[in-house]
Amino acid sequence: xxxxxxxLSREETKHGIVYFFKSKGKADFIKAIQYDYVLDxxxxxxxxxxxxxxxxxxxxxxxxVGTENGDVYKVFNTVLSTIPMxxxxxxxxxxxxxxxxxxxxxxxxxxxxxxxxxDDDVCKKSNRRINIYTGYVNKRFEELIKDFTFYGGIELDxxxxxxxxxxxxxxxxxxxxxxxxx
Numbered sequence: 355x356x357x358x359x360x361x362l363s364r365e366e367t368k369h370g371i372v373y374f375f376k377s378k379g380k381a382d383f384i385k386a387i388q389y390d391y392v393l394d395x396x397x398x399x400x401x402x403x404x405x406x407x408x409x410x411x412x413x414x415x416x417x418x419v420g421t422e423n424g425d426v427y428k429v430f431n432t433v434l435s436t437i438p439m440x441x442x443x444x445x446x447x448x449x450x451x452x453x454x455x456x457x458x459x460x461x462x463x464x465x466x467x468x469x470x471x472x473d474d475d476v477c478k479k480s481n482r483r484i485n486i487y488t489g490y491v492n493k494r495f496e497e498l499i500k501d502f503t504f505y506g507g508i509e510l511d512x513x514x515x516x517x518x519x520x521x522x523x524x525x526x527x528x529x530x531x532x533x534x535x536x
Contacts, residue, residue: 357431360385364439370401371443373436374408379423384408386415387436395448398532401440403451405433417483434490438501441533451487452507452528487529492522505530 360375370389377383386408389401406417423429440449491504498504504520507528515528 358428359432359435360428362432362436362439371440373439375432377421377423377425377429379421379425381421381423383421383423384410385429385432387433388415389436389440389444389449392450398446398448399444400448400450400530401444403449430486430490437531445533447533449531450507450528451531452484484527484529488526491520491529495520495522499534501534503532503534505532 360377363374365372365374367390369391372389373387375385377385384407386404386406388404390404391399392402393400404415404417406415407421408414409416437449441447488506491498495504505517506520506524506526507515507517507530508525509527510516517530520526520529
């Protein structure tokens with residue numbers, strides 16, 4: 355990756371890996387990218403991808419805030435740079451990406467303080483995060499599929515997601531990424 359990225363530190367956890375970096379702009383913020391094991395699926399370990407501001411007091415990641423630090427591209431490139439590093443450690447894993455603003459609890463919470471005049475059926479703030487990631491995949495799909503296979507997840511009520519081969523341009527609630535065997 356030739357884009358500018360922040361220096362990373364890495365911590366192995368009981369359930370995966372966490373990468374840390376300092377976002378520098380209007381203020382300094384510690385950011386964390388977490389790959390956390392969630393389940394086995396088709397003989398592969400699935401790791402949830404999480405990203406946000408790191409709360410060092412509670413040792414937790416807050417993925418609900420946007421710090422607006424003026425370094426969005428450098429932050430995004432830093433986050434993306436961890437994917438190949440993750441697969442170096444877990445080459446047969448699956449990464450599952452879902453935006454924290456895609457859940458029904460986010461939408462219900464948002465409705466309580468809605469300032470965007472959303473109607474009952476559509477929350478204008480939901481799915482922004484997954485749309486950023488799918489937008490990136492869509493724009494670079496032909497390049498990315500040389501190294502990775504993508505699957506799209508569509509939420510079906512309470513029965514779980516329908517998972518299919520990723521179709522660029524289609525709306526998904528989640529994306530799964532697998533490293534191609536070379």
